[in-house]
Amino acid sequence: MADSISRRDFLQVTAGAVAWVESPFARAGAGVQGAGAATPPAPGVQGDAAVAAGWFDRPMRWVQLTLVENDPGRFDPAFWLDYFRRLHADAATLSAGGIVAYYPTEVPLHYRSAWLGSSDPFGTLVAGCRAMGMQVVARTDPHAARDDVRAAHPDWIAVTKTGEPMRHWANRDLWVTCALGPYNFELMDQIHREIVTKYKVDGIFSNRWAPQGGDCYCIHCQQNFRSATGHELPRTADPRDPVRRAYLEWRKARLTDLWKHWDATVRAANPDARFIPNGPPDLKTAGELAAIQFTDNPARHGLTPPWNNGRRAKEYRSVMGRRPIGGIFSVGVEEPYRWKDSVQSEPEIRLWVAEGTANGMRPWVTKFSGVLYDRRWLPMIERIYEWHFRHERYLRNEAPLARVALLHSEQSATYHAGVAEGDRAGDHMLGMYHALIEARVPFELVHEAFLTPDRLDRFKLLILADAAALSDAQCAAIRAYVDRGGSLLATFASSLFDETGQRRQDFGLADVLGVTFNGRIDGPMQNSYLSLDTESATGSASAPPGGPATATSARHPILHGFDDTSRILNGVFRIDVRPRPGLTFPSPLTLIPSYPDLPMEDVFPRVPHTDTRELYLRDHGSGAGSGSSQGGRVVYIPWDIDRTFWEVLSVDHGRLLRNAIAWATNEPSPVDVEGPGLLDVTVWRQRDSMTVHLVNLTNPMLMKGPLREVIPIGPQRLRIRLPAGTHAKQVRLLTLGTSPRVEQTGGTLTLTVPSIDVHEVVAIDL
Ligand SMILES: [Zn+2]
Numbered sequence: 033m034a035d036s037i038s039r040r041d042f043l044q045v046t047a048g049a050v051a052w053v054e055s056p057f058a059r060a061g062a063g064v065q066g067a068g069a070a071t072p073p074a075p076g077v078q079g080d081a082a083v084a085a086g087w088f089d090r091p092m093r094w095v096q097l098t099l100v101e102n103d104p105g106r107f108d109p110a111f112w113l114d115y116f117r118r119l120h121a122d123a124a125t126l127s128a129g130g131i132v133a134y135y136p137t138e139v140p141l142h143y144r145s146a147w148l149g150s151s152d153p154f155g156t157l158v159a160g161c162r163a164m165g166m167q168v169v170a171r172t173d174p175h176a177a178r179d180d181v182r183a184a185h186p187d188w189i190a191v192t193k194t195g196e197p198m199r200h201w202a203n204r205d206l207w208v209t210c211a212l213g214p215y216n217f218e219l220m221d222q223i224h225r226e227i228v229t230k231y232k233v234d235g236i237f238s239n240r241w242a243p244q245g246g247d248c249y250c251i252h253c254q255q256n257f258r259s260a261t262g263h264e265l266p267r268t269a270d271p272r273d274p275v276r277r278a279y280l281e282w283r284k285a286r287l288t289d290l291w292k293h294w295d296a297t298v299r300a301a302n303p304d305a306r307f308i309p310n311g312p313p314d315l316k317t318a319g320e321l322a323a324i325q326f327t328d329n330p331a332r333h334g335l336t337p338p339w340n341n342g343r344r345a346k347e348y349r350s351v352m353g354r355r356p357i358g359g360i361f362s363v364g365v366e367e368p369y370r371w372k373d374s375v376q377s378e379p380e381i382r383l384w385v386a387e388g389t390a391n392g393m394r395p396w397v398t399k400f401s402g403v404l405y406d407r408r409w410l411p412m413i414e415r416i417y418e419w420h421f422r423h424e425r426y427l428r429n430e431a432p433l434a435r436v437a438l439l440h441s442e443q444s445a446t447y448h449a450g451v452a453e454g455d456r457a458g459d460h461m462l463g464m465y466h467a468l469i470e471a472r473v474p475f476e477l478v479h480e481a482f483l484t485p486d487r488l489d490r491f492k493l494l495i496l497a498d499a500a501a502l503s504d505a506q507c508a509a510i511r512a513y514v515d516r517g518g519s520l521l522a523t524f525a526s527s528l529f530d531e532t533g534q535r536r537q538d539f540g541l542a543d544v545l546g547v548t549f550n551g552r553i554d555g556p557m558q559n560s561y562l563s564l565d566t567e568s569a570t571g572s573a574s575a576p577p578g579g580p581a582t583a584t585s586a587r588h589p590i591l592h593g594f595d596d597t598s599r600i601l602n603g604v605f606r607i608d609v610r611p612r613p614g615l616t617f618p619s620p621l622t623l624i625p626s627y628p629d630l631p632m633e634d635v636f637p638r639v640p641h642t643d644t645r646e647l648y649l650r651d652h653g654s655g656a657g658s659g660s661s662q663g664g665r666v667v668y669i670p671w672d673i674d675r676t677f678w679e680v681l682s683v684d685h686g687r688l689l690r691n692a693i694a695w696a697t698n699e700p701s702p703v704d705v706e707g708p709g710l711l712d713v714t715v716w717r718q719r720d721s722m723t724v725h726l727v728n729l730t731n732p733m734l735m736k737g738p739l740r741e742v743i744p745i746g747p748q749r750l751r752i753r754l755p756a757g758t759h760a761k762q763v764r765l766l767t768l769g770t771s772p773r774v775e776q777t778g779g780t781l782t783l784t785v786p787s788i789d790v791h792e793v794v795a796i797d798l
Pocket of ligand 1 (some may be wrong): 191
């Protein structure tokens with residue numbers, strides 16, 4: 033773990049020793065806001081804990097102003113600079129060029145705003161931000177061009193599947209450029225060089241830099257794909273098609289080359305600057321290349337759950353680790369009709385930003401158009417940023433303290449189409465994510481490309497929510513983690529497919545799960561149930577009596593809370609499996625097969641009980657690894673509990689998942705929170721403190737946004753386990769601004785948070 037040193041401390045010790053302090057663009061003499069941390073140079077940036085040397089980790093609050101073409105001469109730069117100051121913003125991303133240049137560019141074919149005249153609004157804003165000691169990143173957008181570009185270089189324009197040059201879908205005066213050809217590799221490269229050379233900005237941030245408007249069939253894409261793979265461009269979007277798969281991999285490689293190409297140009301003009309893509313080719317590449325990343329997840333739309341912004345933070349942190357991540361959010365409504373000049377309600381914006389902050393993202397507000405039509409958002413964002421500024425030292429996280437991790441598998445999402453119509457891999461993840469939130473379990477995501485002991489062993493439990501597509505090497509890494517004492521909870525088709533989406537004969541993790549695939553997948557099943565069974569002395573299942581179970585004391589603890597029933601809903605799909613030879617399992621949950629659901633006279637179980645297990649539980653010995661004295665355990669659930677939970681949100685499935693997580697983790701949680709409502713709970717370590725974030729997701733508009741009002745919840749009773757060898761010096765509730773009464777017994781704090789409006793942080797000085 034790279035120990036961070038506060039900027040103030042560091043300057044006292046050795047001013048000028050850190051790259052960004054030496055840089056001519058450092059905020060020398062600037063009003064130092066809080067404790068911006070400079071981190072000693074780390075060997076590379078790939079390690080989870082390593083932060084790249086440079087300015088990247090300093091900004092805590094970002095702003096983005098995206099100019100529109102007629103802004104020059106009409107918008108007021110002084111107003112914006114003053115607003116940035118009032119936000120305590122440390123860094124700005126400002127429109128520079130691409131589709132429209134907002135500075136007097138010399139690059140031929142780089143279109144200057146028709147309103148530019150002799151002005152330089154980009155330069156004015158850069159100078160103003162520099163005067164306030166802010167970092168500045170220039171925004172470019174390469175995805176569209178005008179007729180003169182097409183006339184001079186017809187081959188720079190993207191081509192549709194039917195061979196037509198691609199008109200822009202939203203503005204018919206523009207053409208969509210080919211992202212993978214010379215427009216980006218040559219013209220945009222010159223533009224980036226000019227911007228960084230002229231203004232010495234800290235980076236270039238490109239919006240919509242990957243292919244837009246569908247696949248491109250231009251002459252360059254045809255030739256480059258053919259020479260790389262020997263294939264013609266695919267005409268199908270089916271990821272199971274080998275040529276399509278080759279195309280997806282080629283496109284990723286081409287974008288990675290473009291990233292490296294632009295980054296080299298940017299660094300040649302300013303060694304402290306970087307190219308920062310808006311959206312990496314994939315997260316693995318971001319983990320390998322990026323010093324800083326931004327998530328473009330601006331607001332909810334449709335039925336997006338409010339925890340979605342926190343989820344995006346977790347996804348990026350699964351590859352970025354300790355490196356900084358900015359969470360781009362919009363003040364406007366983000367529905368398909370794209371009301372770009374709109375303003376959302378304050379509760380909606382506050383909840384969205386709180387989810388990002390609680391999950392380790394730094395806020396980045398984005399606004400389009402320098403001229404404002406609706407100013408209601410201005411004080412809202414000021415209130416959010418003021419809170420953030422005031423509590424910055426508790427938001428500069430070093431590491432999460434969660435003990436549960438959920439595997440984030442991009443290859444399953446890309447190459448696994450589900451086992452049948454109606455089974456989408458993403459729904460398993462969503463269901464598990466929601467179950468973890470409801471259970472108030474602090475958790476992280478880990479990424480399939482980085483399953484190293486360094487990343488895995490900080491967790492006691494790894495969850496595979498239908499992580500269907502796993503390579504042999506990934507299975508081996510998970511097997512080794514379990515061998516080191518880690519616990520595993522896997523559902524459904526986890527490891528039944530390889531990394532390209534080809535089905536295996538048996539699970540890649542069959543030995544770990546303790547089961548063998550019988551070759552059959554059932555579903556969709558109508559009207560099927562699960563029997564909650566008591567255990568006989570021999571460990572085999574016995575049928576419950578005709579009525580509700582009575583001998584509840586003989587039930588497995590994983591059935592805790594189901595005392596008044598002998599059955600619950602089954603899922604919709606199930607994988608037919610059998611135990612591996614020589615292994616014995618308890619049998620708390622068995623299959624009640626489907627029976628007619630119509631006519632009503634026929635609705636009775638034809639087979640009231642079977643000995644087909646639908647839950648496989650085992651202890652696997654000592655917990656030498658994973659920092660726990662308790663043994664590791666494995667849970668395998670062969671049906672789609674997570675997917676069905678996401679679809680129907682059965683209380684019983686949520687409870688069963690919570691019990692399974694608790695049983696498999698087999699140690700006390702870092703924090704227990706008891707009280708009403710739906711909360712996202714995260715736990716963090718800072719240099720001299722720890723924090724527990726509580727985000728109130730209890731949404732008065734139920735599952736659909738936007739929120740109208742905040743409905744406070746509480747009281748919440750917390751039990752917090754302090755890191756080993758620490759004790760609490762002071763405890764504060766940052767939003768309420770109070771110090772709660774605290775009982776400290778051994779390493780455990782007990783306290784009550786009386787009320788939470790949107791976001792409360794329990795800050796514990798250690
Ligand atoms: Zn092309």
